[in-house]
Amino acid sequence: MYHYQDFDRDFVKDRVSEFRTITQRRIDGVLSEDEYKPFRLQNGLYLQLHAYMLQVAIPYGTLSSRQMHKLADIAERWDKGYGHFTTRQNIQFNWMKLADVGDVLEALSEVDMHAIQTSGNCIRNVTADHFAGCAPDEIEDPRMVAELLRQWSTAHPEFAFLPRKFKIAVSGAPNDRAVIAFHDIGIQIVQNRDGETGYRILIGGGLGRTPLIGQELSAFVPKADLLCYLEAVMHIYNRYGRRDNKYKARIKILVQENGLAQTKAQIDAYFAQIKKTHRPLSETLLRKIKDDFALPNLSKASAFDLEAQMALSPAFARWAGQSVHAHRDENHVSITISLKKQGATPGDASTAQMRVMAELAKAYAYDELRVSHEQNIILPHVPKEHLLAIYQALQEADLAAANIGLVSDIIACPGLDYCSLATARSITIAQQIATHFEGLKTEYDIGPMKIKISGCINACGHHHVGHIGILGLDRAGVENYQITIGGDGTQDAAIGERTGPGFSYEQIIGAIDRIIAHYLAKRTGKDESFLAYYKRVGITPFKEVLYHA
Amino acid sequence: MSQSKLKTIKGVHPRYFAVTANLLLTGDVVYLSPTGRWVWDVTHAKQFKTETSAEEAVRECQSLYANQTVGIYLIALDEAGWPLSTKEQLRTKGPSNYHHNNRNGQQLVANRKR
Numbered sequence: 001m002y003h004y005q006d007f008d009r010d011f012v013k014d015r016v017s018e019f020r021t022i023t024q025r026r027i028d029g030v031l032s033e034d035e036y037k038p039f040r041l042q043n044g045l046y047l048q049l050h051a052y053m054l055q056v057a058i059p060y061g062t063l064s065s066r067q068m069h070k071l072a073d074i075a076e077r078w079d080k081g082y083g084h085f086t087t088r089q090n091i092q093f094n095w096m097k098l099a100d101v102g103d104v105l106e107a108l109s110e111v112d113m114h115a116i117q118t119s120g121n122c123i124r125n126v127t128a129d130h131f132a133g134c135a136p137d138e139i140e141d142p143r144m145v146a147e148l149l150r151q152w153s154t155a156h157p158e159f160a161f162l163p164r165k166f167k168i169a170v171s172g173a174p175n176d177r178a179v180i181a182f183h184d185i186g187i188q189i190v191q192n193r194d195g196e197t198g199y200r201i202l203i204g205g206g207l208g209r210t211p212l213i214g215q216e217l218s219a220f221v222p223k224a225d226l227l228c229y230l231e232a233v234m235h236i237y238n239r240y241g242r243r244d245n246k247y248k249a250r251i252k253i254l255v256q257e258n259g260l261a262q263t264k265a266q267i268d269a270y271f272a273q274i275k276k277t278h279r280p281l282s283e284t285l286l287r288k289i290k291d292d293f294a295l296p297n298l299s300k301a302s303a304f305d306l307e308a309q310m311a312l313s314p315a316f317a318r319w320a321g322q323s324v325h326a327h328r329d330e331n332h333v334s335i336t337i338s339l340k341k342q343g344a345t346p347g348d349a350s351t352a353q354m355r356v357m358a359e360l361a362k363a364y365a366y367d368e369l370r371v372s373h374e375q376n377i378i379l380p381h382v383p384k385e386h387l388l389a390i391y392q393a394l395q396e397a398d399l400a401a402a403n404i405g406l407v408s409d410i411i412a413c414p415g416l417d418y419c420s421l422a423t424a425r426s427i428t429i430a431q432q433i434a435t436h437f438e439g440l441k442t443e444y445d446i447g448p449m450k451i452k453i454s455g456c457i458n459a460c461g462h463h464h465v466g467h468i469g470i471l472g473l474d475r476a477g478v479e480n481y482q483i484t485i486g487g488d489g490t491q492d493a494a495i496g497e498r499t500g501p502g503f504s505y506e507q508i509i510g511a512i513d514r515i516i517a518h519y520l521a522k523r524t525g526k527d528e529s530f531l532a533y534y535k536r537v538g539i540t541p542f543k544e545v546l547y548h549a
Numbered sequence: 550m551s552q553s554k555l556k557t558i559k560g561v562h563p564r565y566f567a568v569t570a571n572l573l574l575t576g577d578v579v580y581l582s583p584t585g586r587w588v589w590d591v592t593h594a595k596q597f598k599t600e601t602s603a604e605e606a607v608r609e610c611q612s613l614y615a616n617q618t619v620g621i622y623l624i625a626l627d628e629a630g631w632p633l634s635t636k637e638q639l640r641t642k643g644p645s646n647y648h649h650n651n652r653n654g655q656q657l658v659a660n661r662k663r
Contacts, residue, residue: 027574029616047619049640051576080649097575345646416636417644424635428645477558477634 001062001368002147002292004112011155012109015116019043020102027099042122042160044115045101048420052096054104055118060128060146060170061089061371061378065358068369070111072354078104083354085339085347087411087462089127089371090118094418116154121162123153123234127169129177130372133295134380136328139189140197141293142172145226148281148289152227159234163241164249166234167206174491179373181205181214181493182465184251185233190220198222203233203263204255207459211495212252215260217267225271228278232271236263296366296381301331304385316391318444319402324387333384335365337377337394338401338409342438346412346430347375356397360390373462374411376404407442407449407516408434411462415455415472416479422455424472424479425505429453432509437516446516448529452487465489467531468515469496470508481508485515485542486534497539499546511546518545558633563625565596566603567632568610569640570618578640579618581610587618591641592630597623 004012026036040046044055056071063071071091075083078100084092096104108114117124126146133141149168153159159166169183180186186202199221205214221229237251240258248257255263310317325334337357340346349357357377361369364386370378382390394400403409410433413419415426430453437443452466456473463469469484481503484496503511516530518541523533534542568581569591579587580594588594597603603623610621625633632638643649 032615033573033619047571047576049636050578050643051571080647099574416639417646422636425639425645431646474636476560479635 001064002059002143002289008112009109012112012114012116015043015114016102016105016109019105023098023102038120041119042117043105044118045096045098046119046420048094048414048418049416050418051094052098052101053418054093054096054101054115055086055088056091056093056108056113056115057118057125058090058113058371059150060126060132060143061130061373062132062143063369063371064111065362065367065369067111067113068354068358068361070107070113072351072358074104074107075354076351082348082350084345084414085349085371085375085377087373087375087413087460088118088125089130089373090125091371092414094414119165121164121166123149123156123159123162123166123168126150126153127167127178127183127373129171129173130370130374130378131177131325131334131380132172132370133293134327134329134332134334135173135175135177136326137173137175138328139174139191140172142170142178142187142189144289144293145170145187145189145199147293148227148286149230151285152230158238162234162238163243164246164251166237166251176489176491176493179462179465179489181491182207182211182462182489183214185230186214192220196222199226201229201233204252204260205493206250206252207462207464208250209247209457209459210250210252210256211459211464212256213493213495215255217260217264224280225275227281228275229267229271231278232267232274235270235274236266240266295329296368298329298332298366298381299383302383302385304387306384306387309388315402316388319391319394319400320387322402322404322406327381329381331384333382333387335379335382335387335390336372336404337379337399338404339376339399340403340409340434341398341401342403342408342434343431345427346410349377353397353399356393356399360393364390374409376409403434403443405448405450406444407437407446407451409450410434411450411452411466413453413455413460415453415461419455419460421458422472423457423474424455424481426453426455426461426470426472429470429472429481429505429508433512436509436513442516442520445520445526446530447526448531449516450487450489451512462489463487464495465493466496467534468512470512471502473502475502479505481505481511483508483511483515483546485539486531488531499539499543501547514545514549515542518542558625561627561633563600563633564628565598565626565630566600566623567591567594567596567626567630568603568606568621569594569624569637570610570614570621573617573619576619581606587614591626591632594626594630596626596630 128142169178170187171178172189188200202214203217365379410430412426412430416422453470454461454463465487487496488494583595
């Protein structure tokens with residue numbers, strides 16, 4: 001993983017000092033809230049319903065055990081003993097006090113972390129495939145690009161006041177696990193016919209009130225041109241993106257209103273202009289980044305018979321069946337630790353749980369963890385021989401839910417329980433759905449299922465790309481939930497289709513139950529997944545069971 | 550009473566209004582009391598009978614308390630002095646998924662029962 005240099009540390013320390021000074025001026029009454037708010041937002045500090053919330057950046061979701069320990073320390077000392085891992089691969093602390101935040105940022109800086117650019121109209125934390133560096137289908141580790149973009153975009157003066165926030169995701173594999181088609185820019189690492197590695201660029205994807213699938217801006221950008229090309233994209237967006245209406249200010253609207261062809265022509269023209277004078281990237285820098293993301297020195301095989309262990313323990317077999325993923329090295333696997341125990345808050349981890357995960361990474365997994373956009377934690381490189389020990393430790397920490405990819409592995413934004421923008425609760429809906437299907441004992445029978453819940457139209461819970469999406473709205477002071485079906489955040493990107501009128505807080509669990517009961521009754525067999533069934537029959541049968549049964 | 554400019558909430562017209570904010574230093578949800586102090590408990594909030602009088606109080610508070618509070622605004626209350634909207638109920642009770650709010654666990658028993 002990337003290791004800070006003195007430059008990075010000095011920069012972060014300066015920002016902590018600046019935060020303390022300016023925050024004290026606000027506390028002293030020298031600055032008004034209007035003057036202070038843009039500053040605190042650019043440092044990741046929001047004011048939510050009940051308290052300040054600090055969103056800490058976890059670049060491309062990668063953490064060391066030391067960093068995870070520090071997050072646990074912060075949760076214990078300055079929060080309420082837990083943190084909330086988000087769909088941005090970040091962590092939120094929901095109960096911050098303004099006067100403490102300087103100390104929290106200081107503590108983060110001790111482990112090379114910060115909260116810069118986790119809000120505001122700037123380039124946000126660049127996200128990447130959570131199996132980066134270990135997935136068998138990967139062409140190249142996407143975090144190298146993400147890190148390059150992090151360095152390029154952090155405090156970039158031209159991009160500090162964009163028309164709106166800007167999100168970039170990178171995938172290094174043909175199977176998209178980073179939802180790149182729903183970002184302002186999606187980058188896919190590809191190889192051309194000559195075997196040269198470069199980048200396929202998607203533009204104008206997004207969720208929110210106007211969900212759009214990203215379109216291909218370029219099929220192949222050579223490696224050497226990437227920053228120059230992206231600078232051209234950002235320049236055109238900065239110049240022509242709308243600033244008159246925040247709901248129409250994202251780059252997706254620019255592309256939609258002007259068309260891909262015109263936008264591409266503008267970008268290509270500007271790219272051609274600046275390419276002549278664009279300085280090539282420093283070889284030293286590129287080499288350092290490459291070295292930082294080299295695979296750890298993977299251990300050699302030792303005797304471990306996974307199949308035999310699974311045969312001995314059905315519970316271990318169930319967990320391994322859901323949580324263990326193939327690794328590019330045959331002696332290793334990747335593990336997803338579920339933060340979705342049925343009935344728990346999706347994405348939350350207690351101080352004790354964070355420490356257990358950090359210690360497991362240190363003892364068994366080359367000291368590395370990842371946060372997935374699906375709000376779980378990944379141990380990316382695990383020798384197979386340690387699987388049972390890890391499972392047993394996770395069991396003791398209440399972290400061994402065997403539900404990855406199933407109906408209770410739900411993405412849910414904080415919703416109306418925390419968020420000042422939200423219009424309905426999402427966490428409690430997720431909790432009820434998870435416990436409902438756990439009670440029915442149908443999770444494994446249902447099979448692969450992605451339910452995603454947003455508590456408002458901003459879609460932080462990615463509901464548009466849920467196999468079943470739930471959008472919580474406010475109808476005259478009453479929570480109301482719309483359902484979409486058939487969304488897909490992978491390389492087969494699709495936006496879910498709305499079923500019809502929404503359901504009340506009391507009705508929504510029953511509605512989800514009817515959808516799934518219909519699927520179980522009508523599928524051709526267990527091999528036909530929910531998404532495959534939807535693609536075969538369309539939305540009509542679901543409307544029937546929801547509104548006419 | 551005069552008709553509120555606020556929409557009917559859950560089919561109920563607001564009966565009273567209160568002034569709310571978050572404290573600058575802690576983010577705590579607070580309400581303006583009859584004595585002009587900020588209190589945690591909405592049932593101890595000053596109840597304005599008209600929206601106009603509450604709006605006037607909001608303007609006054611914005612001038613007086615701009616450096617102690619953030620985001621001063623009015624909310625609608627029912628007959629019993631309880632917030633009408635789900636959002637405002639959650640602000641006063643704390644989140645649904647944990648039994649705590651920002652007052653170090655000092656959630657009022659009376660509030661929790663609602």
